Amino acid sequence: MDLHINNILKDLEKDDFQAYLLTKFTNVEYISGYRPTSFAFCIIKENPIIYASGMDMELAEKNSSIEVKEYESFEVIVNELKKEGIKSLAIEPSLPFSTYVRFRDDFDVDSKTYIDKQRMIKTPYEIEKITKATEIAQKSFLQLDILNNNCTEKEVAFDLVRHMIENGASKESFDTIVTSGANSSLPHAVPQDKKLSQPILIDWGAIFEGYCSDNTRTIVYTERQHEIWNIVAEAHDKAIKAVKPGLKCCQIDKVARDIIKDYGYADKFIHSTGHSLGLDIHETPGFSLRDETIIEKGMVITVEPGIYLEGEFGVRLEDTVEVSSKANVIGNLPLRID
Numbered sequence: 001m002d003l004h005i006n007n008i009l010k011d012l013e014k015d016d017f018q019a020y021l022l023t024k025f026t027n028v029e030y031i032s033g034y035r036p037t038s039f040a041f042c043i044i045k046e047n048p049i050i051y052a053s054g055m056d057m058e059l060a061e062k063n064s065s066i067e068v069k070e071y072e073s074f075e076v077i078v079n080e081l082k083k084e085g086i087k088s089l090a091i092e093p094s095l096p097f098s099t100y101v102r103f104r105d106d107f108d109v110d111s112k113t114y115i116d117k118q119r120m121i122k123t124p125y126e127i128e129k130i131t132k133a134t135e136i137a138q139k140s141f142l143q144l145d146i147l148n149n150n151c152t153e154k155e156v157a158f159d160l161v162r163h164m165i166e167n168g169a170s171k172e173s174f175d176t177i178v179t180s181g182a183n184s185s186l187p188h189a190v191p192q193d194k195k196l197s198q199p200i201l202i203d204w205g206a207i208f209e210g211y212c213s214d215n216t217r218t219i220v221y222t223e224r225q226h227e228i229w230n231i232v233a234e235a236h237d238k239a240i241k242a243v244k245p246g247l248k249c250c251q252i253d254k255v256a257r258d259i260i261k262d263y264g265y266a267d268k269f270i271h272s273t274g275h276s277l278g279l280d281i282h283e284t285p286g287f288s289l290r291d292e293t294i295i296e297k298g299m300v301i302t303v304e305p306g307i308y309l310e311g312e313f314g315v316r317l318e319d320t321v322e323v324s325s326k327a328n329v330i331g332n333l334p335l336r337i338d
Helices: 003-014 025-034 054-063 076-083 096-102 113-120 125-144 153-166 179-186 223-242 250-260
Strands: 019-022 040-044 050-051 065-072 088-091 108-112 177-180 200-204 206-208 215-219 274-276 281-286 300-303 308-310 313-316 319-323 327-329
Touching: 003 019, 003 025, 003 040, 003 113, 019 025, 019 113, 025 040, 025 113, 040 076, 040 096, 050 054, 050 200, 054 065, 076 096, 088 096, 096 274, 125 153, 125 200, 125 206, 125 250, 125 300, 125 319, 153 200, 177 179, 179 313, 200 313, 215 313, 223 250, 223 300, 223 308, 223 313, 223 319, 223 327, 250 281, 250 300, 281 300
Parallel strands: 019 088, 050 065, 088 108
Antiparallel strands: 019 040, 040 050, 177 200, 200 215, 274 281, 274 300, 300 319, 308 313, 319 327
């Protein structure tokens, strides 16, 4: 049986649960290799099973490493679990409430993060896919002609996504951010139908065989922009150098945050220093103030400090690191783009 399933079964036994219900598409894919396109109920137990929609049966039977049955109704699932003597059921925290209420009357139900714990540590196979996704995204970025071209933010975003797909990505890993001028102070700005101004901030990623990448670069021009860029770059570099197994995630956030604070911009760094990624663009753990997860080998986490000056501009610099004895940056894109 799959190592991940075995580890989850041990967690279930330890907490006196008999089964674990998953419906999130990437969780089902992580456990089975099959990514639903409609819906699916994956139940991890001694003999794990997936109830897939009729539309997905061909896909599921082709890709799933565990048994698949066609979904008939909630009642069938509940009755089959009862026949096996299952009385206690763990669920993923993201399970929709409408699904939870279908099970709460028949089982002792509680939310557990067993799947998140498994997904925190990436296998060499997963790191290989994330690396390839990063290579595709970075190659595509370098193909852009933004410095010598009078184009709009929307046009640059479109070209970047097109390049990523042409270079082997299945799609972008999130809505590509291309923003410039005063709008760059908005961390999640939406590309506008306006000509690029200064500075230019681009946050983008590719998906390769299910796995995501994530990078951000800010191209600066004026002396003031360069000053802020240098502070963010220092926070970025020193946070990466601080990463090692055994430290808490919040300690890395503190390294980046303290540097920005020392320069007087503490209140202008308005998000966490990073997040894990994999099959999803945002996974756990993250480099945030409150995350006390111990850093372990095999974790893959972004480092992305930023300073956002409302009404003026923003600077963010982001790379993804793989944790071994230290943090190894994935990809080789220069931090400064001139």
